[in-house]
Amino acid sequence: MMSFVAAGSQCFCSSSLALGPRPTSASRPKTRRAREARAALVEARPPPAPARVIRPAVRDANLIVGGDRTEDLQAEARAMARAVNASVYSPEVLAVQYGSRPIKVLRRTLEILTGLGSFGLKLLLDKRNGVFDQKKGIRAAELRRIFTRLGPTFVKLGQGLSTRPDICPPEYLEELAELQDALPTFPDAEAFSCIERELGLPLDSIFSSISPSPIAAASLGQVYKAQLAYSGQTVAVKVQRPGIEEAIGLDFYLIRGLGFFINKYVDIITSDVVALIDEFARRVYQELNYVQEGQNARRFKKLYADREDILVPDIFWDYTSGKVLTMEWVDGVKLNEQDAIERQGLKVLDLVNTGIQCSLRQLLEYGYFHADPHPGNLLATPEGKLAFLDFGMMSETPEEARFAIIGHVVHMVNRDYEAMARDYYALDFLSRDVDVSPIVPALRNFFDDALNYTVSELNFKTLVNGLGAVFYQYPFNVPAYYALILRSLTVLEGLALYADPNFKVLAASYPYFAKRLLTDPNPYLRDALIELLFKDGRFRWNRLENLLVQGSKDRDFSANDALQPVLKLLLGPDGEQLQILVIKEAVRVTEAVVIGTVVDTYNSIPNVVRALIFNANVAGPLTVSDSEIDSMMALRDQVFRIWGLLRSSQDFDPALLQPILQVLQQPEARSLGERVIGGITQRLAARLLQQVLRAPTTVSTSIS
Numbered sequence: 182m183m184s185f186v187a188a189g190s191q192c193f194c195s196s197s198l199a200l201g202p203r204p205t206s207a208s209r210p211k212t213r214r215a216r217e218a219r220a221a222l223v224e225a226r227p228p229p230a231p232a233r234v235i236r237p238a239v240r241d242a243n244l245i246v247g248g249d250r251t252e253d254l255q256a257e258a259r260a261m262a263r264a265v266n267a268s269v270y271s272p273e274v275l276a277v278q279y280g281s282r283p284i285k286v287l288r289r290t291l292e293i294l295t296g297l298g299s300f301g302l303k304l305l306l307d308k309r310n311g312v313f314d315q316k317k318g319i320r321a322a323e324l325r326r327i328f329t330r331l332g333p334t335f336v337k338l339g340q341g342l343s344t345r346p347d348i349c350p351p352e353y354l355e356e357l358a359e360l361q362d363a364l365p366t367f368p369d370a371e372a373f374s375c376i377e378r379e380l381g382l383p384l385d386s387i388f389s390s391i392s393p394s395p396i397a398a399a400s401l402g403q404v405y406k407a408q409l410a411y412s413g414q415t416v417a418v419k420v421q422r423p424g425i426e427e428a429i430g431l432d433f434y435l436i437r438g439l440g441f442f443i444n445k446y447v448d449i450i451t452s453d454v455v456a457l458i459d460e461f462a463r464r465v466y467q468e469l470n471y472v473q474e475g476q477n478a479r480r481f482k483k484l485y486a487d488r489e490d491i492l493v494p495d496i497f498w499d500y501t502s503g504k505v506l507t508m509e510w511v512d513g514v515k516l517n518e519q520d521a522i523e524r525q526g527l528k529v530l531d532l533v534n535t536g537i538q539c540s541l542r543q544l545l546e547y548g549y550f551h552a553d554p555h556p557g558n559l560l561a562t563p564e565g566k567l568a569f570l571d572f573g574m575m576s577e578t579p580e581e582a583r584f585a586i587i588g589h590v591v592h593m594v595n596r597d598y599e600a601m602a603r604d605y606y607a608l609d610f611l612s613r614d615v616d617v618s619p620i621v622p623a624l625r626n627f628f629d630d631a632l633n634y635t636v637s638e639l640n641f642k643t644l645v646n647g648l649g650a651v652f653y654q655y656p657f658n659v660p661a662y663y664a665l666i667l668r669s670l671t672v673l674e675g676l677a678l679y680a681d682p683n684f685k686v687l688a689a690s691y692p693y694f695a696k697r698l699l700t701d702p703n704p705y706l707r708d709a710l711i712e713l714l715f716k717d718g719r720f721r722w723n724r725l726e727n728l729l730v731q732g733s734k735d736r737d738f739s740a741n742d743a744l745q746p747v748l749k750l751l752l753g754p755d756g757e758q759l760q761i762l763v764i765k766e767a768v769r770v771t772e773a774v775v776i777g778t779v780v781d782t783y784n785s786i787p788n789v790v791r792a793l794i795f796n797a798n799v800a801g802p803l804t805v806s807d808s809e810i811d812s813m814m815a816l817r818d819q820v821f822r823i824w825g826l827l828r829s830s831q832d833f834d835p836a837l838l839q840p841i842l843q844v845l846q847q848p849e850a851r852s853l854g855e856r857v858i859g860g861i862t863q864r865l866a867a868r869l870l871q872q873v874l875r876a877p878t879t880v881s882t883s884i885s
């Protein structure tokens with residue numbers, strides 16, 4: 182077990198602490214796991230009298246009141262002031278900076294060219310030898326290794342590419358997603374002096390102890406475990422790699438040059454590559470500002486940590502700067518260490534489900550989401566909470582897209598390929614001048630092939646790969662947020678599959694989609710629901726039943742909210758078309774209920790009595806064919822089931838169906854009703870519904 186370095190002990194690296202032996206790089210454990218084990222916190226010695234101990238300002242945004250909030254904001258402002266010189270991506274500044282350093286530029290160019298050039302050559306040879314597809318897996322692994330060797334910019338680039346099914350084939354997506362744990366550590370002495378420099382305080386005045394080596398190293402920084410001198414609280418301290426801005430700056434300068442070349446000479450790539458590179462570089466630079474990351478964590482916590490099963494670490498602003506981030510230590514086990522989780526008596530699937538519910542809210546409600554939820558960033562705490570770490574990369578889903586995504590999933594589950602293809606306009610994947618008709622058969626091919634089952638039984642990864650293949654073939658431009666959404670859910674599904682090979686992320690998320698569709702008043706969703714429920718002038722009861730069954734599984738579902746958007750529209754000025762459909766359907770259902778009751782009654786009469794009453798006509802009193810009766814009975818049973826579903830929900834108030842009654846009672850409804858089959862009119866339908874609304878006892882007694 183390692184010893185935790187006590188402040189003031191010889192292991193600290195400030196000048197007063199530099200006397201004793203510090204762990205050498207040779208004695209430092211090489212693997213991440215070994216480092217973690219070694220870095221387990223042991224006893225911290227009592228802190229020496231600190232030079233200046235700052236009262237830490239850290240608050241849960243939800244808990245802050247009055248003075249605390251002011252104090253917290255002031256501390257945050259101080260952290261921002263410390264980060265005022267954090268670099269911002271500026272291609273112009275980079276051009277000035279490196280334009281005059283040809284040797285440095287040349288050396289790095291050679292490094293990159295050697296790595297990527299030999300890779301490119303292998304691809305060409307594979308193509309020439311006809312083994313391009315066959316070798317994709319091997320080449321993808323090679324590319325991952327090359328990116329790791331080339332350093333942080335390329336690790337980030339690889340991580341970014343791993344979320345782009347429109348750019349990379351599936352084999353590459355998978356390999357590049359492995360790039361999180363890639364980089365070696367840097368010397369602890371450098372990390373400790375960086376903390377002192379950045380915070381302007383001796384280390385021992387901040388921490389009573391700090392682990393002598395990092396407990397984790399990632400692409401941009403490494404993380405230590407420490408105890409605050411002020412309060413003894415355990416914290417995680419993330420320190421940025423030294424010189425990383427310089428390294429990243431030079432790389433982006435070169436990559437951008439390559440982008441210009443591609444824009445000018447490579448015709449098959451139609452996107453503006455330089456613009457893509459600039460956007461990506463801007464994001465990476467943002468990740469380099471740890472104050473920004475702290476602010477992201479705070480915003481995330483405020484939006485999502487109202488749920489007791491989610492944990493987001495608090496930020497200690499007084500010990501945070503552009504290159505140092507001090508946050509609450511989260512005790513927990515990584516979500517991919519499933520045995521350890523189970524040993525704590527927790528269920529991986531419960532945590533994954535929490536993750537899925539939280540991700541759906543992130544992506545589709547507030548639109549502000551954690552864009553890097555790899556297993557290392559998700560921990561299970563001993564109390565069974567799901568903790569999110571690493572808020573460097575956040576993304577936002579535009580409001581319109583959030584609704585379009587919900588619609589898209591519902592269209593997919595219902596295999597409405599035409600609607601799916603049209604969704605790509607709303608999602609901004611395709612410009613409106615692209616004809617979507619060729620995409621419809623491609624979608625149909627994939628889904629009809631992939632599915633002998635329902636879409637919700639489909640493995641999400643297969644689905645993403647399948648959609649990815651379609652995106653790859655057509656002129657799609659998948660926005661980054663969408664690619665990241667797919668990635669988030671794929672990661673969660675991957676984790677769940679360890680615990681249950683049959684886990685289906687879509688099945689687990691569909692209740693959320695169904696609930697949103699049934700209850701959200703947004704016009705896009707309301708129209709999607711109407712489109713789904715009414716087809717060719719008929720109401721699709723099975724779709725409604727399915728949505729209700731699924732939606733009611735969502736923990737926030739309220740039966741009273743279900744269908745409200747549609748019912749509201751019904752009485753509005755734009756509801757005329759819908760009113761006609763509703764009247765027709767009400768008559769159809771009434772007919773099914775009435776005839777169903779007659780058939781039931783008839784069937785319950787003994788044959789002898791039947792012969793007497795109906796003059797020996799065993800076919801009974803009806804002039805309806807058997808198949809018609811069967812379909813009416815099926816409709817009646819389905820309507821009863823749906824009614825039962827609604828009624829079984831605690832908060833359901835039958836009065837919510839009042840708008841339908843109002844429509845049926847309108848004078849204009851009469852002529853429509855009278856034209857309909859079976860002599861059943863809208864008046865009878867209205868009366869039946871009235872009875873149902875007035876007598877809310879059990880389903881069967883109230884209707885029949």
Ligand SMILES: Nc1ncnc2c1ncn2[C@@H]1O[C@H](COP(=O)(O)OP(=O)(O)OP(=O)(O)O)[C@@H](O)[C@H]1O
Pocket residue numbers: 361396397398399400401402403404417419494508509510511512553557558570571572573
């Ligand atoms: N608050 C914390 N409590 C406990 N461990 C933490 C905490 N923050 C970070 N860690 C550990 O440090 C690791 C790296 O942290 P983090 O992911 O924030 O670094 P990063 O440089 O942003 O990594 P990436 O390459 O994913 O961008 C995490 O996977 C986790 O093991």
